[in-house]
Amino acid sequence: MTNAAQQGTIWDPARWGITLGSVALIFLAAIEALAVTTVMPVVSAELEGERLYALAFSGTLATSVIGMVAAGGWSDRSGPRGPLFAAVALFLLGLVVSGIAVDMDVFIAGRLIQGLGVGGQTVSLYVLIARVYPRELHGRIFAAFAAAWVVPSMVGPALAGAAAQFLHWRWAFLGVAALTALSFLLLAAQLRGVSMNRSGETARDPSRDIPSLRAIGGRLLLSIVVAGACVGAGFAAEVPPAAGWAIAGGCLLLIGVAIAPLLPTGTLRARPGLPSVILMRGLVAGAFLSAEAFVPKLLMDRFAFTPVVAGLALTAAALAWSSASFVQGRYGDRIGSTAIVAISVALMAAGILALLLVAVSGRDPWLVVVGWGVAGGGMGLVYPRLTVLTLAFSTPSEEGFNSSALSVSDATGSAFAVAASGLAFLAFPLAGSGFPAVFVAAAAVLALALIPGLRIGDAEPLRAAR
Template structure:
């Protein structure tokens, strides 16, 4: 038990809490800004057919960052991996800022994704090692709230920059935040060690991560080439390569949402994917189909941030009041709200500013309830010595499922462009995928066990 007067900003935890906030904010600024400017980038670099890869390259590379750095954390602690992750992330920003090619931009996004995955894995591990269960929902709520300022101003500012100057300055502008995060947060990571972890299979795990990333990339590339025969073959090969690594990285029973950690990971992976996918394709619908400016689209996307942070704060207070007894119900309510929010915008022709904002507020509130609570549920089931493994699993599902789902949506848009149908039909199909998957996430959440008093 902790002292009742001790909180996440007490002297014992203050430095680490501030370090986490800075690190997460730096990653959030980049990710949320790109959501707004992606259509402008794709047009400028003449690569609209590769639109989905702007997101998928980033998210799939997080798999490598999560797995490789997760193994290194278990071996030596999070301090050095944290430095390395910030460096790779910064290199990706610089390349993206100067590139003249869509393919090079995608490579830069992959570097950013690797760095972001590694950064967040370090953060998750520090939470698991440093905070007791009674404070984890609070720090996880702050973790979620660290997206608030970037989410409120990042998309709008990025839209303004892209509309009136150049989208390249968005990437340049994030580098100072990385430098500040490194300077202020690194001391908090020193001395943290994971106890009792063996690393005999570290190299094999890294190879599985590489195979999974390659397989997923082939699958998504093949889907984008359909209905061509070569696309079908490429997709099948990619799917085969993916199967074994997925079974290695996820707890047994995740694919069928068995009660406990498997169900939590299945539900979380899907609702994170749907949140990311919905925002990505909503911005495209608003700018390319409805004709709204980038800054307007950015403001609409930002409306989800305030409701996310509000819900995260509420769930932390409720968790403190009921001692974690209501965590399952909060996840269920959150995912159900996301179902409602996504459902109202699936058909692109009916989307207007009012409906888009209402949808984002509902979706944001839903994930604000479900996201930090799902992390607390997962950490509560971690045994001593498996903190790094659980942290990596959380970050893995946060990266893999959004990457593949956004990639599938992007492939549908590419197919619609190839066969010459109206763009809004391809975007509507991409949003329809999000609705189907969020319903599956809700079913998986029902498999969570009831917490006994």
């Protein structure tokens, strides 16, 4: 029997149900992410929360850090099943609270609860993949996760926009809650009786370095500090710009101190290998999401696009992301990590430049759709590659911590970048609006990502693991 036959596929009889349930949760998370970005201009207008627009994004990302750290430690101690179930429950609760909100404060509270669930769900699914699927299939399953964005990218923004335009924006939250509950029941049923031990481990393998409750508690406390600082940076938009920037700077310093123990040693110094993988994830995610949060707003505010039409830019980006992820899953080892970084950053830079040109000139709004599609292709190449490399650098006892660290970096970088962009939007009106300042800031963060990006190493860790 060949090695490929021994490993099977992600759809073989032993795994197809877990694959389907996991992909369904990713699918619905994609629907929610695209829907929120599409309808937020409508939500902030109806609930009179314009100054908290960015916080609706950054707050969710910030609290996801807490969920990630909690799920990482919990998974390392007892496997991913428990934290995954708890995370889905929190995600559902947050969706319901946001969906029934009567003012912006309640809506933000729901978004904060959603963040706890999203963060825990992400890390738990990463550890679940590491425990259930052999390393040879990791690239394929993460490519399947990326492919789960295809249908949402085609219909999610349009559906969310149509709901906001013809029904009500609340359906973007309550509808996803109902579908998530069904998907969770499917996955829970498929996980009954499935072992969560890696090949070669026993249920009580003494060689595993299981973190103590004290260590987990310490990490959780630090994650609360990081999340609180990110939320504080989001609220900085509520005060005059001079004070807002001082608050944001203090929050950034606090994040730098508190986040270091939650990441591999040397991450903030861009040490080659895993630390640079983790750091780059946070920077590229911050650059991309801080720009994307303002894409529908640019099209609606400056060019009077309807929510349905404004969502086309998100559709273009998500489709390109999924297609590029498929390429990475198939040919990533041949292309090599260094080349993937260079191509990805170039594509994202081109997309952000397109946004900047439209924001400054006030012309050719359809260039936003095309340009943001190009940027999505860049993210699709590099994003799953960084996940695959993280698992390749990890031993079984480190999978929870490293998966948590990857997601913590992702969420923290995104949360602070979005919060800072919201502050820049209000503080630096250039060419008649704050949009150019947002996109200049995103380009600066992307440029910083090249520092760790060129130090992550090529595909040798993957080949060594095989």
